Structure formats: C-alpha cells, structure tokens
Amino acid sequence: xxxxxxxxxxxxxxxxxxxxxxxxxxxxxxxxxxxxxxxxxxxxxxxxxxxxxxxxxxxxxxxxxxxxxxxxxxxxxxxxxxxxxxxxxxxxxxxxxxxxxxxxxxxxxxxxxxxxxxxxxxxxxxxxxxxxxxxxxxxxxxxxxxxxxxxxxxxxxxxxxxxxxxxxxxxxxxxxxxxxxxxxxxxxxxxxxxxxxxxxxxxxxxxxxxxxxxxxxxxxxxxxxxxxxxxxxxxxxxxxxxxxxxxxxxxxxxxxxxxxxxxxxxxxxxxxxxxxxxxxxxxxxxxxxxxxxxxxxxxxxxxxxxxxxxxxxxxxxxxxxxxxxxxxxxxxxxxxxxxxxxxxxxxxxxxxxxxxxxxxxxxxxxxxxxxxxxx
Numbered sequence: 001x002x003x004x005x006x007x008x009x010x011x012x013x014x015x016x017x018x019x020x021x022x023x024x025x026x027x028x029x030x031x032x033x034x035x036x037x038x039x040x041x042x043x044x045x046x047x048x049x050x051x052x053x054x055x056x057x058x059x060x061x062x063x064x065x066x067x068x069x070x071x072x073x074x075x076x077x078x079x080x081x082x083x084x085x086x087x088x089x090x091x092x093x094x095x096x097x098x099x100x101x102x103x104x105x106x107x108x109x110x111x112x113x114x115x116x117x118x119x120x121x122x123x124x125x126x127x128x129x130x131x132x133x134x135x136x137x138x139x140x141x142x143x144x145x146x147x148x149x150x151x152x153x154x155x156x157x158x159x160x161x162x163x164x165x166x167x168x169x170x171x172x173x174x175x176x177x178x179x180x181x182x183x184x185x186x187x188x189x190x191x192x193x194x195x196x197x198x199x200x201x202x203x204x205x206x207x208x209x210x211x212x213x214x215x216x217x218x219x220x221x222x223x224x225x226x227x228x229x230x231x232x233x234x235x236x237x238x239x240x241x242x243x244x245x246x247x248x249x250x251x252x253x254x255x256x257x258x259x260x261x262x263x264x265x266x267x268x269x270x271x272x273x274x275x276x277x278x279x280x281x282x283x284x285x286x287x288x289x290x291x292x293x294x295x296x297x298x299x300x301x302x303x304x305x306x307x308x309x310x311x312x313x314x315x316x317x318x319x320x321x322x323x324x325x326x327x328x329x330x331x332x333x334x335x336x337x338x339x340x341x342x343x344x345x346x347x348x349x350x351x352x353x354x355x356x357x358x359x360x361x362x363x364x365x366x367x368x369x370x371x372x373x374x375x
Contacts, residue, residue: 070170082310105156197290
C-alpha cells in the first residue's frame with residue numbers, strides 16, 4: 001500500500017478519511033505554532049517574515065525545553081529542514097502546585113499521538129486511554145522493575161521525585177513506543193492547571209456537548225454540582241478546564257473525556273489563530289507568558305522557527321481526531337482498565353507509523369472520533 005496524501009481543499013468530515021490531495025496551496029497565515037503541541041498557542045499573522053521571527057524568538061525564549069523523550073528519540077541536526085512524516089508525543093499532567101510541597105507525584109490523564117504525514121497539510125490526533133492496560137518497561141533511572149499497569153502509571157513510575165517530569169515523560173514515551181511501535185520526533189508536556197492561563201488569555205473557549213450532564217465528580221467544586229448543558233456554550237477558563245477533566249458523569253466515561261480534550265485542543269488552536277487574537281499584541285503577549293508557565297517542549301534538535309514554518313498549512317479544521325478501538329476489562333463492578341481491541345488496534349498503530357492512515361480510515365471510518373467544531 002503506497003503513501004497517499006489528503007487534500008487541503010475541503011474541510012475534512014471527521015467520520016471519514018480526508019480526500020486525496022490534488023493541488024497544494026499555502027494558507028494566508030504563514031506560521032501556526034499551536035500544532036507543536038496540538039494546542040499551543042501563538043499564531044503569527046501574515047505580516048513580514050522579520051516581524052514574525054521577532055515574535056517566534058520571544059516564544060522560543062518563553063517556552064522551556066528539556067529532553068523529554070530520552071535516548072529512543074529520532075535525532076535531527078540543528079538547522080535541518082523539518083520534513084514529514086512526523087510523530088509527536090503529547091501528554092497532559094495533572095500536577096498541582098501544592099504537590100510540590102507534599103511530594104505527591106502526578107499522572108498523565110491525557111496522552112496523545114500527533115502524526116503529521118509527509119504532505120505536511122493535515123494532522124492526525126490519536127488519544128490513548130489513560131486506563132489502557134500495558135506492559136511498562138523497567139527504568140534504571142528510578143529502579144522501577146517494570147510490570148503490567150495502566151498506561152498513565154508509567155509517568156510517576158519514571159519520576160524520582162515530584163519535580164522529575166523529564167524522567168516521567170521518558171518512561172511514558174518508551175511505554176507508548178513499546179505499545180505502538182512509534183518513534184518520536186518531538187514531545188510536549190502540558191500542565192493542565194497551567195492551561196487555565198492560556199484559556200484565560202483567549203477570553204475563554206467554546207465547547208459543544210451532544211448531551212448535557214451534571215457533575216458530581218469530587219474535587220471540582222465546593223458548592224452545588226456543576227451543570228454542563230447540551231449544545232455549544234462559551235466557558236470561562238475555570239469552567240472549561242473543569243469540563244475537559246470530567247469523566248465520572250460523562251455518558252461515555254473516559255472515552256467521552258478523550259473526545260472533550262480533542263475538541264478543546266482544536267478550539268484552542270482555532271481561537272488562537274483568529275484575527276481577534278493575532279491582531280492584538282496584548283493577547284499575543286499574554287499567550288506567550290501563559291504558555292511559558294504550562295508547556296515544556298522537546299523539539300528533537302529542530303529549531304522552533306523551522307517547525308512553525310513547516311506547519312504553516314495546518315489549521316484546526318485539518319486536524320483529524322482518532323480513538324483507538326478498546327474495551328473495558330473487569331468483573332462485575334470491579335473495573336480494571338481498558339484492553340486494546342485486536343486486530344484493528346495494531347492495524348491503526350501500523351497505519352500511523354507507515355503514513356497510510358488515510359487508507360485505513362477509508363476502510364474503517366469508525367476510528368475517527370466526531371468532535372464538534374464549535375462554530
């Protein structure tokens with residue numbers, strides 16, 4: 001099966017594979033930095049390259065970088081051209097500032113594989129269930145001996161202490177690589193609580209629900225239960241973050257939460273690329289500052305300006321969101337996690353690795369998760 005590349009002419013229907021590419025054209029906005037993490041943040045409007053480079057330099061200094069992937073990453077020479085296909089590991093940590101004093105280690109409730117095909121004009125965002133039962137490899141860094149557990153346990157298993165997020169990401173990346181066969185070009189770690197500042201800088205975000213619900217999930221409110229109505233509504237930063245971290249009361253449980261997080265990422269990107277943001281220097285400054293507090297990047301040797309330019313053709317409506325086929329494990333009321341459905345699950349991983357995902361989606365459109373666009 002050869003590599004086929006989708007067209008960037010029509011917006012994709014998330015329930016079907018994107019159409020084949022005919023003629024590529026560049027978007028009028030020349031740099032979209034948000035996709036580096038599937039979320040982040042600043043779009044540089046279509047002014048001069050020099051002006052855009054100044055903003056990129058500020059972003060480059062604001063965003064902390066670290067070796068998040070470890071020794072198993074693909075390495076790229078500094079200054080080399082950014083070419084697809086690219087595979088990027090994204091994780092959202094539930095770290096809270098208070099844990100830095102009491103020593104409690106965070107987990108990663110959001111784990112995503114972002115695949116950008118060789119055409120560099122679409123992106124595929126695959127959510128991996130946090131409760132997926134996997135084999136976590138041994139880790140010399142912490143002395144962890146390895147074993148079967150839920151996927152999100154690999155992050156604290158790789159940490160020596162609460163501040164060792166690089167160690168956590170390294171073991172998480174190896175665990176996901178062992179599961180999927182993927183090799184990583186880049187990685188990004190987001191502090192979900194810190195994401196509140198990004199959402200606040202954007203003036204909130206619009207989120208859509210097929211079915212409304214009332215949350216009784218502990219830890220989200222000290223007052224009456226939170227209600228999230230059906231349909232599309234604009235939420236402030238605090239309530240938006242509470243929405244995307246829901247699970248207990250959602251109709252589809254953790255699967256529903258994955259779809260909410262995918263929708264949130266697309267809405268952040270969509271709003272960050274709007275004229276009301278890119279044309280407002282104050283908002284751009286706020287976004288850069290907020291990102292620096294909540295995001296750590298590993299660009300695998302690439303330069304940030306080169307990554308931004310390479311992804312300039314990808315917009316929110318060109319992100320195809322995916323879910324892995326999985327099933328619940330347990331007996332009676334004893335929930336033990338999620339299992340990977342075979343053979344379709346491994347076929348999905350292979351198609352992501354081989355850059356043939358559009359062919360697989362044509363045969364299995366059910367793998368695409370339907371995420372509202374909030375328009």
